[in-house]
Amino acid sequence: MEPISVITGQMAPLPRANVDTDAIIPKQFLKRVERSGFGPYLFYEWAYDEEGEIIEDFILNQPDYAAAEVLVSGPNFGSGSSREHAPWSIEDRGFKAIVAPSFADIFYNNCINIGLLPVVLSNEEVAKLTEIANDPENFVTIDLEAQTVTAIGFEAHFDIDPFAKHRLVNGFDNIALTLEHAEAIDFYEESRLGFKPALG
16 A cells, blocks of 8 residues: 555545445445446445436535545444444545544544545634634645644644554555565474464
């Protein structure tokens, strides 16, 4: 995954609480075996009516927000099932970060695993940022190193687990984390008694 340092981009405001994973990517779209291709189905039941026609006033269907890279939403974002497809669909749609007052734990960790930055701010800070995001001309800058979020008339600091930050700054997925210990793994394999089963 790509390392994250500073994200600067347009925000898309989605001020809804308890956005669950079935709302993010409905179950009927989970049949793909690849990790890509889920973006078009993001928030499908909010973006399309029962006949499959576009709901034009839904935020992500508005042309002014077509290039948004930061999703600003409400508390308990990503609750529900543990489906990894939820952060996949958000990333595939072009988002690089999500800002919310709180996230479901599994969803939060699934975001870290793919390099999608989840940022926790207070309810008041998210409300202010949502207000700013209502003007599509307003951009936001998220500095992961400094752990700050800045926009026009707005600045906030966010906390993040040091290990999660280490992974995101360096672009380490689970495989890359394992390969950090390649020398130790090789040493173990070479020193392992020959009569014992090999790992490879």
